Amino acid sequence: MKKYPYFHSSLPVISEKNIVDLAKVISSKIAGKIPFEGLENYIYDEVPTIYINSNILGFEVILQRYGGEKGYYLEVNSHPSNNELNDTDEIDIDITRYIASLLEGTPGIKIKYKEIKSEDYISIME
Template sequence: MKKYPYFYSSLPVISEKNIVDLAKVISSKIAGNIPFEGLENYIYDEVPAIYINSSILGFEVILKGYGGAKGYYLDVSSHPSNNEPDNMNEIDIDIDITRYIASLLEGTPEIKIKYKEIKSKDYISIIE
């Protein structure tokens, strides 16, 4: 039986930018300026969210949140259009790519990565 990995990331970030402008910055850093869209689609009931409407190397990319002090979450995961396994027993391993996504955005002036939150979830080792 063929086994599948499941990739995921939920990176907490803070930015003074609104969700649309932040999405442009993120796209320029990780997605070759492919535009985010779908704010009017309400993919989450009460949380503003936008997404890139195409698979990028097999990943789905969603930016969600209210901004301000609450910040945003950049979710990257295996795209649902991939040939998904028929059942969860076929998923071989969950692979957390949060540290990788953080490294791609690190140093971007418009984005502050919430390292304390990442550290508390054992996503990343931070040497202070």
């Protein structure tokens, strides 16, 4: 049987920037400056959340949480419009470390590496 990849990432980051300013920095690093939107849509109940309303190479990009000491979560997942084919099985592919490597060294962003460390991931220098 054919396999269909489902990509997912939940990257914990810390930034003193507010969610809108952080989103601008993230977009410039990973999404060609496509703007985030939807702060008023409350897609995750009461949690501040913004997203890129475009299918970027089959991915959706979501930034959520309150920031400060608790930080934010940057989610990059297979876009919901990319449904698996009827004759395939879905395979989960975690791209958290890849997304971390794209943002590594970005001023104003600190990646919470301790929360994503695992021997199953590629090594990234801290």
